[in-house]
Amino acid sequence: MASTSGKKPAPAKKAAKPAKEGGKAKGKGKKTKGTESYKLYIFKVLKQVHPDTGISSKSMAILNSFIVDQFEKIASAAAQLSRVNKKPTLTSREIQTAVRLVLPGELAKHAVSEGTKAVTKFTSA
Numbered sequence: 001m002a003s004t005s006g007k008k009p010a011p012a013k014k015a016a017k018p019a020k021e022g023g024k025a026k027g028k029g030k031k032t033k034g035t036e037s038y039k040l041y042i043f044k045v046l047k048q049v050h051p052d053t054g055i056s057s058k059s060m061a062i063l064n065s066f067i068v069d070q071f072e073k074i075a076s077a078a079a080q081l082s083r084v085n086k087k088p089t090l091t092s093r094e095i096q097t098a099v100r101l102v103l104p105g106e107l108a109k110h111a112v113s114e115g116t117k118a119v120t121k122f123t124s125a
Contacts, residue, residue: 038067074098092119 042063046055077098082090100108
């Protein structure tokens with residue numbers, strides 16, 4: 001890799017130095033963590049459904065906020081179910097019941113179906 005041109009060995013040497021120091025102190029690398037969001041996943045789903053369609057940053061922020069709100073509603077409903085049933089562990093059953101309580105009708109059925117499929121795929125892998 002490094003023997004193809006004169007420009008490539010210099011970056012390779014620079015990249016090798018932080019690798020040596022990485023075991024002792026990682027202070028020189030990324031210090032700030034980005035805030036968690038669903039923007040990447042929203043974009044991936046958009047491209048699956050409509051490959052030629054884009055989305056503005058304001059629209060993305062609104063969708064991200066919506067997903068965070070829905071996640072919080074489902075999580076709090078599942079936690080409440082767990083407390084009512086005096087179970088210390090939040091299982092897929094509580095999540096599924098919370099989804100059925102929070103989401104309306106047909107949307108709940110589709111969400112439960114997709115969730116079951118995801119859990120099955122995860123446990124089989």
